[in-house]
Amino acid sequence: MHLIFKVTFATMEVIITLIKKDFLVDFRQKYLLAGIALYVFATIYISYLAFNSVIAPAIWNALFWLILLFSSVTGMFKSFGQEANRTYYYYYLASANHILAAKLVYYLLYEFLLVILLGALFITFLGNPVEQPVLFLLNLLLGAIGLAVSFTLIASIASKSDNGNTLMSILAFPVIIPVLLLAVTNSRKIIFGASFQDISGNLLTLVCFNVIIIALSFILFPYSWKN
Amino acid sequence: MKYLLNSKSWKWVSIGLLTYTVIGGFFLPVPRLPILNETIRILHFHVPMWFGMIIMFAISFVYAVKYLSTKELKYDLYAKEMVSVGIMFGMLGIFSGMVWANFTWGEPWSNDPKQNASAIALLMYxxxxxxxxxLNDDHQKARITSVYNIFAFAILIPLLFVLPRMTDSLHPGNGGNPGFNAYDLDSNLRIVFYPAVLGWTLLGLWIATLKIKLSMLQMILDDK
Structure with a gap:
């Protein structure tokens, strides 16, 4: 029993160190994060000007998810892209599953930050048609988890190629559509006043999807990681 | 696969079944239904394309798993050729469906969940x-594509079989209907439909084996 605790503790330590490293790297290259923030701001501001500040709830919803999708894809690729040179070094330090776990946590935090930024900007510029914030946030949370975990594996695949950035969007968009379809439909229903019972089936499917993708990532990542 | 690559007898089965499908599909009696009329005969040509596509993708998935566990390049070759035949089936399925839908549903693309799902499936592949x-390096190419192949197939199954069932669709077997039973399982259709599925699938395997042999020869020539 003592041993199991010790092993789990060591694993946690490795994962936390890897997450810390990711934050440190990003903190040192501030232009990357600032670039994403600026990207989000510019897109929303352009939508604000283009729609002339009058926007229907259904379009608000579609726009929200579209901008979230594009800013996630733009942001997600960078992390694995910059790992390429360090791959061999990691072989000595951590197993593939540690690295994946760290990346998943890091991407999730990153995605949540993105959602907060996006939500704040949306409410400021394009108004807030959401009347049930709790339900909306629950669905948003599940959708954001889906986006983050699918993009993690895809980013690790795309980073193996020379033109990873283009490949990232080609590979990620078809794969993400099921998650996006469920999340966008739910979110539209919530904006039009659906209750928890109306969307519970879809929410459950979304949870199952996330679980499947996480499980698959842990099975497949070791193969896509090692050269 | 070894059997498929080296034997001929099953090709005769495919020829026989498809001859029967074409003759039977066009001349045997079919149920008279409003709007559908004679176009119901598309069942023997459009639906087997989807069966063929899913079977090809499933075989490709199996070989992708096999490649990752054995690292033998020939399995990757099988997986790749199966995917390209699967895509061919998918395209034929979509286009035959669009031509048919133009006459029965009034427009080639009606935002039907199954239409969307199959378009997304093709995009993935x-x-x-x-x-x-x-990717340039042969082994890296094989490894990374196998990973994506497995991932894509795992997304494909819920995409084609779960999500369309959660909403209403123009296709039979949706919005709570169990499978085909609603109106397709007329015994006159059944006696042609099942042989048609088998025949088209065997034809797909035939095309795939030819492509595999061609790629293998190409590989040998490249090595020389």
């Missing part, structure tokens, strides 16, 4: 081919 093209 097109992306797989592009991914293959963008």
């Amino acid at each position: 097109f992306a797989l081919l592009i991914l293959r093209g963008s």
